[in-house]
Amino acid sequence: MKKIIALMKKDIKLLFRDKMAVFFTFVFPLIFAFIFGSIFSGDSGGSKALKVAVVDLDQTEQSLQFVKSIEEADEFTVTLATEEQAKDLVRRGKHVAYFILPEGFGEDYKGIFTGSPPEVLVGIDPSRTAEAGYLEGSLMKLGTDRFEQAFSNPAAMTERLDASIAQVQESDDIPAEWKSLLGDYLPKMKELTQQEMGGDEDFSFGGDGEANPMMPLKVTKQEEVVQRSGPKNAFSITIPQGVIWAIMGCVIGFAISLVQEKTLGTMNRLIVAPISRTQIVAGKALGCFTAQIAVVALLFLVAYFILGVRFNFPKLVLAAVASGVCFVGLMMFFASLAKTERSVAGITNAFLLMMGMVGGAMIPLFVMPGWMQAISNFSPVKWAIVAFEGAIWRNFSYAEMMTPVLILVSIGVVAFILGTRMVKLEEA
Amino acid sequence: MIQVESLNKRFGNIHAVRDVSLEIHPGQIFGLLGPNGAGKSTSISMMTGLIDADSGSVSLSGLKPQSKEARHKIGLIPQSIALYEELTATDNLSFFASLYDIPKSQLQSRMDWALDFVGLKDRATDRVSGFSGGMKRRLNLAASLLHDPDFIFMDEPTAGVDPQSRNKLFDNVLELKELGKTIIYTTHYMEEAQKLCDQVGIIDHGELLALGTVGELLSQHGGDTLISISSDQGVKEFKSSDVSNDLIQELQASNKVYDISVNRPDLEAVFLNLTGRQLRD
Ligand SMILES: Nc1ncnc2c1ncn2[C@@H]1O[C@H](COP(=O)(O)OP(=O)(O)OP(=O)(O)O)[C@@H](O)[C@H]1O
Ligand SMILES: [Mg+2]
Numbered sequence: 056m057k058k059i060i061a062l063m064k065k066d067i068k069l070l071f072r073d074k075m076a077v078f079f080t081f082v083f084p085l086i087f088a089f090i091f092g093s094i095f096s097g098d099s100g101g102s103k104a105l106k107v108a109v110v111d112l113d114q115t116e117q118s119l120q121f122v123k124s125i126e127e128a129d130e131f132t133v134t135l136a137t138e139e140q141a142k143d144l145v146r147r148g149k150h151v152a153y154f155i156l157p158e159g160f161g162e163d164y165k166g167i168f169t170g171s172p173p174e175v176l177v178g179i180d181p182s183r184t185a186e187a188g189y190l191e192g193s194l195m196k197l198g199t200d201r202f203e204q205a206f207s208n209p210a211a212m213t214e215r216l217d218a219s220i221a222q223v224q225e226s227d228d229i230p231a232e233w234k235s236l237l238g239d240y241l242p243k244m245k246e247l248t249q250q251e252m253g254g255d256e257d258f259s260f261g262g263d264g265e266a267n268p269m270m271p272l273k274v275t276k277q278e279e280v281v282q283r284s285g286p287k288n289a290f291s292i293t294i295p296q297g298v299i300w301a302i303m304g305c306v307i308g309f310a311i312s313l314v315q316e317k318t319l320g321t322m323n324r325l326i327v328a329p330i331s332r333t334q335i336v337a338g339k340a341l342g343c344f345t346a347q348i349a350v351v352a353l354l355f356l357v358a359y360f361i362l363g364v365r366f367n368f369p370k371l372v373l374a375a376v377a378s379g380v381c382f383v384g385l386m387m388f389f390a391s392l393a394k395t396e397r398s399v400a401g402i403t404n405a406f407l408l409m410m411g412m413v414g415g416a417m418i419p420l421f422v423m424p425g426w427m428q429a430i431s432n433f434s435p436v437k438w439a440i441v442a443f444e445g446a447i448w449r450n451f452s453y454a455e456m457m458t459p460v461l462i463l464v465s466i467g468v469v470a471f472i473l474g475t476r477m478v479k480l481e482e483a
Numbered sequence: 484m485i486q487v488e489s490l491n492k493r494f495g496n497i498h499a500v501r502d503v504s505l506e507i508h509p510g511q512i513f514g515l516l517g518p519n520g521a522g523k524s525t526s527i528s529m530m531t532g533l534i535d536a537d538s539g540s541v542s543l544s545g546l547k548p549q550s551k552e553a554r555h556k557i558g559l560i561p562q563s564i565a566l567y568e569e570l571t572a573t574d575n576l577s578f579f580a581s582l583y584d585i586p587k588s589q590l591q592s593r594m595d596w597a598l599d600f601v602g603l604k605d606r607a608t609d610r611v612s613g614f615s616g617g618m619k620r621r622l623n624l625a626a627s628l629l630h631d632p633d634f635i636f637m638d639e640p641t642a643g644v645d646p647q648s649r650n651k652l653f654d655n656v657l658e659l660k661e662l663g664k665t666i667i668y669t670t671h672y673m674e675e676a677q678k679l680c681d682q683v684g685i686i687d688h689g690e691l692l693a694l695g696t697v698g699e700l701l702s703q704h705g706g707d708t709l710i711s712i713s714s715d716q717g718v719k720e721f722k723s724s725d726v727s728n729d730l731i732q733e734l735q736a737s738n739k740v741y742d743i744s745v746n747r748p749d750l751e752a753v754f755l756n757l758t759g760r761q762l763r764d
Binding site for chain 2: 073327
């Protein structure tokens with residue numbers, strides 16, 4: 056074992072001495088994950104960043120105007136929809152949230168001092184607490200417009216006061232004292248307004264916040280659990296892809312290094328030393344495996360601490376080990392096919408690039424057309440990505456993890472056995 | 484004692500080594516002399532257990548070269564520079580040392596000795612990629628000596644080396660002999676064989692054509708020493724075996740003798756006589 060570790064340490068050392076190899080194994084995958092992640096996550100943080108579906112069930116002048124103000128707001132991209140469509144969009148994760156303006160929205164919008172504030176139903180995934188808070192704030196800001204409009208436009212204000220006076224007189228549930236007070240007060244307000252109004256008067260009616268008509272809006276949240284068919288964070292897609300690029304770098308690097316031992320003649324030194332061929336092969340395999348685990352660890356550390364990607368750790372370990380086994384096996388297989396560094400690099404590159412393209416290392420699996428997804432089943436890269444995604448956003452159970460894990464391990468074992476059978480160590 | 488009995492190896496149509504038998508005594512330097520493609524490396528590969536012979540046997544003091552015990556005693560200096568260019572000299576040595584069961588307490592002193600032995604102590608922490616051809620050759624030797632092997636197989640250790648490094652390597656070979664090592668040394672330079680080797684085997688097309696001490700080979704296959712006289716009578720050559728009256732008469736007949744030279748036979752001549760070809764093209 057000590058000798059196997061010595062073999063492995065030597066290979067890792069050599070890997071780090073090769074600046075190109077270090078770049079393609081450690082740096083390039085990060086750049087890949089970062090750049091593509093940023094491109095695809097254009098819908099976070101920028102302007103018009105929040106996609107919302109708006110359902111106007113009221114269809115009054117006020118509701119239409121409020122919808123317009125949402126559309127004009129900087130932070131939203133609006134899709135007008137029916138209630139069904141809106142819920143669907145949110146559940147499928149296409150939109151962050153939906154707003155429903157229920158019937159009666161316009162009435163409440165007009166009544167500034169009476170009744171309850173206009174209600175907006177907000178449907179959002181309960182896990183999106185940050186977005187929910189932000190949405191509520193934005194809506195409230197839009198809602199305050201109704202006060203500004205009222206106070207800056209005396210005619211409209213007069214009209215609204217009339218409406219309020221009428222409401223007060225008609226209503227049954229306002230206590231008598233209040234009725235008389237308001238009956239006194241509101242006409243005076245009307246007079247004042249007609250003389251001239253300032254927009255920044257502060258009115259307080261006290262009472263409980265819920266029905267406080269001076270609240271700009273009443274925002275009612277509805278939980279819409281997103282059925283996760285796609286990840287929330289674009290880096291959840293590009294990190295597994297970056298991992299694949301890194302693993303490919305390891306595979307090519309170690310396949311070349313194995314062939315190089317033969318062409319340089321260092322393999323002859325290993326063979327005449329008192330170590331078995333099994334130990335020589337095990338040293339290479341362990342080196343390749345360790346390098347892979349190291350790049351996975353690095354990428355996921357960056358993903359966690361810098362890109363905010365969350366994942367299940369034990370399942371990540373499972374995915375990393377399974378893909379490690381798979382690609383160590385493939386490394387051995389490729390190394391056994393070629394006699395020169397150039398040919399082994401060529402074969403390995405060609406195969407891995409093809410497997411990578413088909414398997415989702417470039418185009419995310421879940422946006423692939425059906426026929427391509429079918430083809431991708433033949434690519435070990437696909438199963439590695441599925442395993443890593445299972446640990447990140449696919450929320451796989453352990454049973455579900457087993458499918459990619461077993462496929463990866465089987466490919467790895469078969470390739471490894473074939474590779475070690477075919478490889479001729481002594482050939483100079 | 485290295486005993487080799489009728490070794491054979493074929494690569495497809497090429498009969499790389501045919502029926503080679505040798506016996507090398509402890510503490511001797513045995514030279515395997517032959518042109519490119521003669522089968523020197525293939526012979527060494529079979530003697531060190533790198534490749535299996537098609538037939539025949541090798542015994543290193545009674546051990547099969549593939550056995551673990553024998554491997555601790557084999558030091559192979561490959562024909563190519565078998566080093567990791569991107570690692571330092573020390574890193575290379577400590578890696579190769581780690582393949583042997585060298586006690587930790589001795590490891591450092593073995594590495595120091597090996598570096599010192601080949602005169603690379605002051606370049607220990609430099610990467611091999613920056614070494615000259617001669618330095619690489621010397622480190623190639625050092626890397627094979629860490630475990631203090633008894634049987635040292637050197638496959639053209641002086642290929643592509645400047646005269647200084649070459650002389651250093653010659654010294655190293657002789658020092659190793661003094662340490663009691665048994666050495667097999669392949670080369671296609673007859674001067675090297677002549678200078679270093681106690682026994683020489685001449686190999687061509689996989690066949691061992693002659694075997695013996697340098698003196699034996701010269702006297703058996705070298706032909707006569709030629710004495711040539713250049714005088715006003717022209718240039719005439721005489722074989723040393725019939726340096727009698729003819730030569731004396733020739734000298735007496737000449738008014739002026741410009742030059743007398745003695746051409747002793749060398750291994751080149753031995754090779755020429757055995758194969759009808761020059762050793763080097
Ligand atoms: N692995 C191999 N496959 C096929 N042919 C081989 C192989 N190794 C050696 N040969 C052939 O066997 C013959 C002997 O080769 P070998 O390397 O033993 O010669 P050599 O005496 O060491 O020559 P050189 O001085 O060039 O090193 C050559 O014709 C060579 O082409
Ligand atoms: Mg050779």
